[in-house]
Amino acid sequence: MKQQIRHDSSCFKLYGNRLTRIDARGDVTTYAYNNLNRLDTITYADGGTVTFGYDTAGRMTSAANPNGTVTFTLDPRSRVTGTTDVWGQAISYGYDHNNNRTSMTMGASQTTYLYGALDRLSSMTHNTMGATAFGYDSIRRLTYAKNGSNISIIKIQGEWIHVKIGLCIEPKLKIPKDFKLAAGRGTFSCAERNLERCRRFTYEGRKL
Structure with a gap:
């Protein structure tokens, strides 16, 4: 029986910022950025979020x-x-x-x-x-x-x-x-x- 190998995949926008990440289980993590291309929010597959602030x-x-x-x-x-x-x-x-x-x-x-x-x-x-x-x-x-x-x-x-x-x-x-x-x-x-x-x-x- 062949072993099934699954990989993570990611999507990036023009400036090189990662927009999404799909792991081996198919769970999707999304990334949002502000107008200065700083990471603003990470949203996980379970709906949890992390929001970042900057000076x-x-x-x-x-x-x-x-x-x-x-x-x-x-x-x-x-x-x-x-x-x-x-x-x-x-x-x-x-x-x-x-x-x-x-x-x-x-x-x-x-x-x-x-x-x-x-x-x-x-x-x-x-x-x-x-x-x-x-x-x-x-x-x-x-x-x-x-x-x-x-x-x-x-x-x-x-x-x-x-x-x-x-x-x-x-x-x-x-x-x-x-x-x-x-x-x-x-x-x-x-x-x-x-x-x-x-x-x-x-x-x-x-x-x-």
Whole structure:
């Protein structure tokens, strides 16, 4: 029996704006634009809609659906400095001169971010959950994360792998030594440094 393959299809107008999208199930999504060719409304097959608002500079400042409206505040450099969700919860953001996010505040919760000379995130500190430090290899790939919650994170081939393991006291970990992901391959290794909870990762062919 031949496998039936169904594809999405889309229709575009003269200016390249998408007007409709039909998915593999035949559901139709339509798109409407204002006089300045900015996306105004998306209408889904079930009748749900999302409507967008803009400021005089053409920057998106709101998105509304039947559940409510999300609003965005932007600075002169078009960076989002604040959002308010459909429940009225406000979040504010701060940035450095290189456009790296340096802070995020939501009510009493505040997170600050520090960056190294190459604008790579070096640490993240939450006012109640403590600090997380990050390390990288010579080609800027994340190799470890350490914090008081003992959570390690690695990114290979565009996917995040979350690993939760205990302190590296035993020589053998209860995870595979070699682990394959798409075309990449990583090796988990462990290091004790002043009893800190630190997890290190090496990459095949590029040992740290």
